Amino acid sequence: MQPIGKIARVAEDIYQLKLPVPLPLRFVSVYLISGGEGWTLVDTGYDYPPTYEVWKSGASALGIDLENDVARILVTHFHPDHIGGSRWLQERTGAPVYLLEPEIENARRVWGEGSGAQPFVEALKRHGMPPEIAREAAAGMRSGLDLPELMLPLRAGEKLDLGGLAPRIIPAPGHADHQFMLHDEARGILFAADQVLLEITPNIGLWPESESRPLARYLESLNSLRGLDADLVLPGHGPVFHDLAGRAAEISRHHDERLGEMQAVLDNGAKAPYAVSQMAFRGTLTLFQRCFALAETLAHLDHLELQGRAVRRAGEPVTYQSRQLDVHAQPGL
Numbered sequence: 001m002q003p004i005g006k007i008a009r010v011a012e013d014i015y016q017l018k019l020p021v022p023l024p025l026r027f028v029s030v031y032l033i034s035g036g037e038g039w040t041l042v043d044t045g046y047d048y049p050p051t052y053e054v055w056k057s058g059a060s061a062l063g064i065d066l067e068n069d070v071a072r073i074l075v076t077h078f079h080p081d082h083i084g085g086s087r088w089l090q091e092r093t094g095a096p097v098y099l100l101e102p103e104i105e106n107a108r109r110v111w112g113e114g115s116g117a118q119p120f121v122e123a124l125k126r127h128g129m130p131p132e133i134a135r136e137a138a139a140g141m142r143s144g145l146d147l148p149e150l151m152l153p154l155r156a157g158e159k160l161d162l163g164g165l166a167p168r169i170i171p172a173p174g175h176a177d178h179q180f181m182l183h184d185e186a187r188g189i190l191f192a193a194d195q196v197l198l199e200i201t202p203n204i205g206l207w208p209e210s211e212s213r214p215l216a217r218y219l220e221s222l223n224s225l226r227g228l229d230a231d232l233v234l235p236g237h238g239p240v241f242h243d244l245a246g247r248a249a250e251i252s253r254h255h256d257e258r259l260g261e262m263q264a265v266l267d268n269g270a271k272a273p274y275a276v277s278q279m280a281f282r283g284t285l286t287l288f289q290r291c292f293a294l295a296e297t298l299a300h301l302d303h304l305e306l307q308g309r310a311v312r313r314a315g316e317p318v319t320y321q322s323r324q325l326d327v328h329a330q331p332g333l
């Protein structure tokens with residue numbers, strides 16, 4: 001495994017570049033694929049200067065002229081460590097930027113001018129986060145991002161011709177509503193984006209902008225991956241790996257355990273999601289990590305409700321309670 005900032009060949013015609021990110025994840029892996037009418041870039045990194053330095057040094061290590069040799073830029077999802085560098089790369093290379101069609105609108109809504117942090121603050125507060133923490137977190141997490149002027153749509157199921165690689169676009173919801181993966185069946189290669197990672201579990205969150213039931217959609221996607229022909233998995237973070245079905249099963253079990261733990265918290269009485277998140281995610285968390293913990297907790301509470309194990313009560317704040325403790329939910333009362 002190459003260090004952060006360096007490039008490595010991971011398969012014929014496919015290179016992995018580790019871009020630094022100013023987040024606890026430390027790096028995001030982007031991919032460069034040669035073939036066809038030029039290079040294809042998969043993901044772009046976080047919008048800050050070290051990203052661009054590494055793009056320049058990584059490209060020159062492979063003899064790529066960024067101005068002339070890039071045919072297309074594929075962005076797997078709207079998160080800032082994946083889409084953040086797309087405007088810089090688009091301007092530098094002149095290559096078109098592609099996302100799954102509904103993700104284009106989603107990215108503009110979340111990062112565009114006037115999107116504002118206020119609805120985000122309100123949502124955090126409604127779920128029990130103290131107002132001053134919510135305001136500070138929102139200012140950092142929803143401060144806007146310069147996106148490419150033009151982003152072009154990819155469609156689910158579409159097959160791309162990248163020369164030596166002919167991957168199909170597979171939607172991968174849950175971590176982001178309109179994330180996609182690239183799967184080359186003949187070569188058994190999966191570009192997994194952030195859907196299946198080896199040493200960490202992807203964040204599955206119910207965010208203010210999320211579509212409903214993210215954990216259900218994620219678990220369904222994981223399940224469908226078990227039958228996929230892929231013995232080389234190229235993820236957005238962490239090491240490259242091989243046992244896709246095994247890792248998918250492990251992550252699925254992790255969520256079952258999480259659901260059980262959160263149900264146990266609710267069995268001791270109704271609670272706001274923020275209070276549940278503080279019990280489920282212990283240790284010292286940064287401000288942003290507390291937001292991720294809250295969103296992840298909400299996704300699980302929402303799933304418990306879907307499974308008929310918990311009841312959501314609207315209010316300020318919203319609370320969840322165990323189905324067993326909910327007198328209204330019992331027949332005959």
Ligand SMILES: [Zn+2]
Pocket residue numbers: 077079082175176194
């Ligand atoms: Zn992500």
